[in-house]
Amino acid sequence: MNDAPCLLVIDDDPAFNRVLSRALVQRGFEAYGAQDPESALALAREHQPEYVVLDLNLDGSSGLRLIEPLRAVNPDCRILVLTGYASIATTVDAIKLGATQYLAKPADVDAILKALNATDVLIDDDLAAGPMSVDRLEWEHIQRVLGEHEGNISATARALKMHRRTLQRKLAKRPVKE
Structure with missing residues (x-):
């Protein structure tokens, strides 16, 4: 065993x-x-x-x-x-x-x-560091909305009033560090 x-x-x-x-x-x-x-x-x-x-x-x-x-x-x-x-x-x-x-x-x-x-x-x-840059705040907001929609890209894009491809491009990038 x-x-x-x-x-x-x-x-x-x-x-x-x-x-x-x-x-x-x-x-x-x-x-x-x-x-x-x-x-x-x-x-x-x-x-x-x-x-x-x-x-x-x-x-x-x-x-x-x-x-x-x-x-x-x-x-x-x-x-x-x-x-x-x-x-x-x-x-x-x-x-x-x-x-x-x-x-x-x-x-x-x-x-x-x-x-x-x-x-x-x-x-x-x-x-954990703060304050966050505008880019980092955007990233965090996208992640929160994505979580609310259980990872569904289309539903998240609609909630953010953003084109799905634009959201996919943003998600393909690494998060900003600052």
Whole structure:
């Protein structure tokens, strides 16, 4: 019987998923990778992971929708939301839904392990610093409205009175740091 802690990586980027899973196996974990919500929940039910690394954006849908079902499978699992689109709004939403940590990409394996094992929520200094620039405020507002519409780009664009393609272009950019 394997005593290694079980970890589930949920990320729609197959290369990132494979590399992170392999690195975690080398660090002593029994790691499984899933690229979509259905296979993630199936693997979670089968293996009851103690840790989950969850991408915020899973092929256009919100990874936050998986937090509650993952918690239902194992209420004690530690869930790290990992994203290239960090915002205060999504950080708050993730923690409220039951994630234990939130980390912005790019993040190396050491940062991921530190976040998974931290007892307090780690807030990125860049996110917590203030006051925010107008560009950063726009980014935060878009993320809040996107969260309210459960990641639906079309509904978010309508709510923001913005063309869908314009919103997609804004979302494709990395958030501004200041």
